[in-house]
Amino acid sequence: MSVAMPRAVRFSPAARVLCAALAACAGAACGGPEAAPPTPTTPRTLTATPESISVPPGGMGTLGFVLLGPTGAPLPGAVVTFAIVDDPTAPSAKAQGAALATASATTDAQGRCAAHVTAGLAAVFRVRATSANAQVDVVVVVAAGDVGAVDVAPFFPAPAGAHAAAVATTIEILFFDNGACGDIDVRNPPQPVRTMRSVPASGAVARYDFVSTAVGYAIVGRARDGRGVVRALGCADLQGRALVAGSAVQIALPLVDVGPDPAGTYAATTSLAIAPPLAAAATLAAAWRDLTDCPLDPAQLWLDCTIDALGPASDAVPLDCVPATAPGADGPVGDALGALRGATLTGPSGAPTLCRGTQTVGGATSIDAVVQGMFGSPVPAALVQLAAAAADAPHL
Numbered sequence: 168m169s170v171a172m173p174r175a176v177r178f179s180p181a182a183r184v185l186c187a188a189l190a191a192c193a194g195a196a197c198g199g200p201e202a203a204p205p206t207p208t209t210p211r212t213l214t215a216t217p218e219s220i221s222v223p224p225g226g227m228g229t230l231g232f233v234l235l236g237p238t239g240a241p242l243p244g245a246v247v248t249f250a251i252v253d254d255p256t257a258p259s260a261k262a263q264g265a266a267l268a269t270a271s272a273t274t275d276a277q278g279r280c281a282a283h284v285t286a287g288l289a290a291v292f293r294v295r296a297t298s299a300n301a302q303v304d305v306v307v308v309v310a311a312g313d314v315g316a317v318d319v320a321p322f323f324p325a326p327a328g329a330h331a332a333a334v335a336t337t338i339e340i341l342f343f344d345n346g347a348c349g350d351i352d353v354r355n356p357p358q359p360v361r362t363m364r365s366v367p368a369s370g371a372v373a374r375y376d377f378v379s380t381a382v383g384y385a386i387v388g389r390a391r392d393g394r395g396v397v398r399a400l401g402c403a404d405l406q407g408r409a410l411v412a413g414s415a416v417q418i419a420l421p422l423v424d425v426g427p428d429p430a431g432t433y434a435a436t437t438s439l440a441i442a443p444p445l446a447a448a449a450t451l452a453a454a455w456r457d458l459t460d461c462p463l464d465p466a467q468l469w470l471d472c473t474i475d476a477l478g479p480a481s482d483a484v485p486l487d488c489v490p491a492t493a494p495g496a497d498g499p500v501g502d503a504l505g506a507l508r509g510a511t512l513t514g515p516s517g518a519p520t521l522c523r524g525t526q527t528v529g530g531a532t533s534i535d536a537v538v539q540g541m542f543g544s545p546v547p548a549a550l551v552q553l554a555a556a557a558a559d560a561p562h563l
Contacts, residue, residue: 207237208245213301218362221308221377222286227268230282230305232296234274241278245298246271249282252293252304263290265309289381291344291360306361308344310379313412317342318372319364320419321388323399327423331399335368335390338422342375346385348402354428356387372417380407388420400425441562448561456557461522463509465553466539470504477501509533 212235222228230249236242248271251262264287272280284294286309293304308314319340323332342361343351351357364373368390378384383406390399399422410416427433445451458465472488478497480486490505491497497505509523510533525536542550 208242209299210237211235211242211245211299211301212239213247213296213298213303215296215303215305217305218303219306219308219376221310221314222284224286224288224309224311227283227285228307230284230294230296230307232280232282232303234278234280234298234301236278241274241276243274243276243278245274245278247274247280247296247298250295250297251284252295261290262292263288263309265290265292265307267294289379293360304362308377308379310377311381313380313410314377315380315410315412316415317375317378317384317386317405317410318415318417319375319386319388320372320417321366321390321401321422322370322419323390324421324423328399328421330424331390331422332368334392335398336393337391338366338368338371339389339391340364340366340373340420341387341389343385343387344379345382347383348385348387348404351385351387351402353387353400353402374415378407378410380410380412382407386418386420388422390422397425399423439562444561451560452557455553455560458556459554461520462512463523463525463533463535463539465550466542467509467523467535470508470535470538474501474504477504504534507531507534509535 214233214235216231216233220228220230232247234242234245234247249267249269251265251267266285266287268283268285272282274280282294282296284307286307288309289311290307290309292307292309294307295302295304319342321338321340323329323335325332341356341359341363343356343359344361361375364375366373383404386403386405388399388401388403389397392398401420401422403418403420405418457468461467468488471490474490474497475486475488477500478484478491484491484496490501494502507527509525510528511519512522512524514520523533523535525533527533
């Protein structure tokens with residue numbers, strides 16, 4: 168009895184490609200349901216719950232985070248990374264031996280995750296959580312002993328802050344741990360470790376939690392107007408012994424009007440109106456107006472004065488920047504330069520003017536145009552501003 172064994176079937180490369188295409192067609196493209204596009208997961212929003220925590224030296228604290236997707240719904244299964252911030256702009260932000268238990272975590276069905284930090288010595292620092300485009304910082308206060316809370320109440324004292332009170336819209340509050348106002352440039356303060364608060368200038372307080380009773384603090388306030396310009400500044404010192412453990416105390420922060428910074432360079436302009444005008448005002452203005460009253464001025468005027476100066480000075484031919492019309496009157500060099508001058512332009516009425524053009528009578532480029540080009544391109548600002556000199560001259 169013989170049994171027929173199946174024979175191996177060999178397909179050509181072209182047949183294999185066709186089979187693969189048919190399989191793909193059967194699974195999706197050829198009449199089957201199309202695969203749904205992946206749900207977007209960015210942009211994301213990451214928030215901290217809470218935004219600051221207190222941990223005793225050597226103790227452990229938990230930082231909570233919530234991650235939301237583009238629609239505002241919780242984003243599960245996403246990775247959030249953690250790092251202790253090393254910020255060179257905040258020199259006091261030292262972790263002092265603190266460490267994170269893990270460098271990342273994955274969000275649960277509610278979009279939540281947590282980071283665990285083990286504290287070292289007393290310090291104030293930040294832990295940063297990041298997921299794709301989202302980022303948030305949490306302030307970690309490592310304090311031995313008692314802690315309390317501080318409510319900062321900025322205000323504008325009269326009359327020192329009266330002007331700012333009328334125009335300010337927002338007040339920024341910067342809270343510096345283990346600091347003093349005498350060590351801070353209020354106009355250009357460093358970056359604080361704690362989050363900067365913004366409150367309306369109309370009246371509000373800003374709370375800072377987990378403030379140790381063991382050290383002192385500097386609290387800086389900046390009032391800004393609607394354009395973001397600083398209109399008032401202030402700084403208040405707070406001693407830790409003035410705090411109440413487990414409770415909140417309120418500290419007033421006076422803000423006074425900002426004057427000019429004495430360190431810098433300033434320009435002052437004073438305009439004086441002379442009435443009645445000086446008798447020579449018209450003459451002064453005319454002399455300056457000559458520098459720009461023709462299209463190729465001041466190049467044309469410079470050539471007029473140069474050619475006129477080449478000839479002999481006499482009562483009949485004064486040095487008035489008006490070249491002579493008689494041949495030879497301004498010398499051979501003057502005649503040579505005169506042959507290269509631009510043809511005179513015609514005014515709106517059809518009558519010839521004293522202004523010259525960019526071409527000679529024969530059609531060549533005029534020397535007036537050449538000299539004008541020597542001023543540079545683009546035209547220097549000083550040359551452009553000459554036109555205003557005629558109006559300013561009578562007021563000198």
